[in-house]
Amino acid sequence: MYIHIGEDHMVRVNEIIAIIDKGSAGASGLAESGAAINLSKGPFKSVVVTGKNIYLSPLAxxxxxxxxxxxxIQDF
Structure with a gap:
């Protein structure tokens, strides 16, 4: 199964390690890493971490x- 994470980009659910809000990601410095793929045309709202990539998503x-x-698919 896939989940849409913004700007016509889909990620396999079983590849997602974490979904982090902007505030937490900013404090960790994760969003500033050079490996992050920015999917938002404006400011990002969340960070989606997979085994291969880090995505800056325009979705909360x-x-x-x-x-x-x-x-x-949620285990919360």
Whole structure:
């Protein structure tokens, strides 16, 4: 199964390690890493970490959480 993380980009659900809100990501310095792929045309709202990439998403972490819950893939 896939989840849409913004700007026509889909990620396999089983590849997602973490979805972090902008505030937490900013404090960790994760968003400033050179490896991050910016999917947002403006400021990002969340960070999606996979085994291969780090994505800066224009979608809020709560929105991504709701999408994962709707698909029945959430373990929270």
């Amino acid at each position: 972490s709560t929105t991504l959480k709701k999408r994962s819950a709707r698909m029945g």
